[in-house]
Amino acid sequence: MRPSPLLKRTPLSLALCTLFAGTAQAADFKIGIELPRLDVAEYHRPYVAAWIEREDRTVAANLAVWYQLKRANAPAAAQMPAAGGAAPAGAAEGGTKWLPDMRQWWRRTGREMTMPADGISSATRAAGVHELNFSSGKAPFPDLAPGQYKLMVEAAREEGGRELLEIPFTWPAAKAAQLKAQGSRELGALSLDIKP
Amino acid sequence: MKITMKKLALALAVAALPFAASAHKGWLEPSKTVLSVGQWITVDAATSTDPFLKDHNAMRLDNLVITAPDGSKVQPENASTGKLRSSFDVQLNQAGTYKVAIVNSGVSARWEEKGQRKSYPPRGQAFTAEGFAKEVPANAEKLAVTESLTQLVTFATAGKPNDTALKPTGVGLELVPLQSITDLYVGEEAKFQFLLDGKPAADVEVEIIADGVRYRSSVDALELKTDKDGKFAIDWKTPGLYWMSASVSDEKATTAPAKQRRTAYTAVVEVLSP
Incomplete structure (x- = not known):
């Protein structure tokens, strides 16, 4: 993720950080998702979803969905497929066709969402480590009730595989902590930094 | 001699037309069962020695009934019948669960x-x-004189599942899934209930066969029996398509002069890895 110019450590923002450090109203929730560089003949960027699950597996928050947004070069005619199915498969959906491939996410929450989802969905991302910063009470991160949760991250890649990682955590955190999980195929390292 | 062989082959082919051969199993094979709205599925339909093997006859599509999530009927697209299987496409334009059924009665x-x-x-x-x-x-x-009432069904869901299309009619043998019929996962026990004329069908034998018979040395059918409430549970071991079938013979024919009745229900479901 490219840092926004507003978040650059100017003296002013440093001062603000110092100012708020003592009060810390909003707990921080920082996720690091590594998409491994894969040496394959035909590489497509993976679809990735991140969400928070309660102990009963219901979804407490949808944090991110990266998928293939509407193709810029999709012909207009293809957006309304004829009944005969003449339109090329996939052209009309702007990539939503493959969202069910993130099976757990689709089952738990994706199939009830409308895409694009404001503040949650965005384009697919390149290999590398992507940081996502959230603070409690600020959309899309809700004011979580105290309890046990799991951070869930699922990736699915065209002509590739699927992988689901989870990091259990307690909310609110008693102290700052870094939690980790390691993927083996479609995901690399997953980290979660929680600050009370 | 050649002509004789041809005639023989023709006679055999005619003899083996659908509705025949109870030794053969009818099946539907959906391309996918979990999709987003607007997607297409394609479905193969045939009868064969074991489910999903294309080695016998195409299924006739005259009695194909596709029910959309709102209960309305949908027409198949690109329906065709070949030697070994029929096929058709369905576009899932509504959010919810579609029921694809071949319904035979007579x-x-x-x-x-x-x-x-x-x-x-x-x-x-x-x-x-x-x-x-x-x-x-x-x-x-x-x-x-026997009245027969058989249903062969499969399901596909676009978006969030619903059960409008799955509501039992209260006639004959019917399967009621006790979770979404398209939310079946390895490692999660799935529960079902058989109803006979809308009431729990106890002690009904259910035969369950997984896809891939050709690539294992035996059919490995799982045989279960419904409990007193008509229920049974399956703990799926491997992902894939499963063929589940049951039938009941009784004396409850409703069409004179039939006395006996045979009612059968066969469902094809997809089990996913979690």
């Missing part, structure tokens, strides 16, 4: 005349009271 009579077995109606023809009166002698020996 009455048939069997009897004996001078030691020879007879039957009515002829294959491919419908039963009529007039035809029955004309063809079947009033004093036919060993006359058995």
Whole structure:
């Protein structure tokens, strides 16, 4: 993720950080998702979803969905497929066709969402480590009730595989902590930094 | 000789047309069962020695009924019937669960005349009271008139599942999934209930066969029995398509002059890895 110019450590923002450090109203929730560089003949960027699950597996928050947004070069005619199915498969959906491939996410929450989802969905991302910063009470991160949760991250890649990682955590955190999980195929390292 | 062989082959082919051969199993094979709204599925339909093997006959599509999530009926696209299988496409334009069913019902009579077995109606023809009166002698020996009611179904869900299309009709043998029929996962026990005329069907034998019979050395059918509430549970071991079938024979025919009734329900479901 490219840092926004507003978040650059100017003296002013440093001062603000110092100012708020003592009060810390909003707990921080920082996720690091590594998409491994894969040496394959035909590489497509993976679809990735991140969400928070309660102990009963219901979804407490949808944090991110990266998928293939509407193709810029999709012909207009293809957006309304004829009944005969003449339109090329996939052209009309702007990539939503493959969202069910993130099976757990689709089952738990994706199939009830409308895409694009404001503040949650965005384009697919390149290999590398992507940081996502959230603070409690600020959309899309809700004011979580105290309890046990799991951070869930699922990736699915065209002509590739699927992988689901989870990091259990307690909310609110008693102290700052870094939690980790390691993927083996479609995901690399997953980290979660929680600050009370 | 050649001609004889040809004639023989033709005779065999005719003899083996659908509705025949109870030794063969009817099946539907959906390309996917979990999709987003607007996607297409393609479905193959056939009868064969074991489910999903294309080695016998195409399924006739005359009695294909596709029910959309709102309960309305949908027409298949690109329907075709080949030698070994029929196929058709369905676009899932509504959010919810679609039911794809081949529904057969009819009455048939069997009897004996001078030691020879007879039957009515002829294959491919419908039963009529007039035809029955004309063809079947009033004093036919060993006359058995059977009403049959069979459903072969599969399901696909676009977006969030619903159960409008799955509501039991209260007629014959029907399967009620006790979770979404398209939310079946390895490692999660799935529960189902069989109803007979809308009431729990206890002690019904259920046969379950996983896809891939050709690539294992035995069919490995799982045989279960419904409990007193008509329920049974399956703990899926491997992902894939599963064929589940049950039938009940009783004396509850509703169409005269049928006395016996045979009602069967076969469902094809997809089990995913979690």
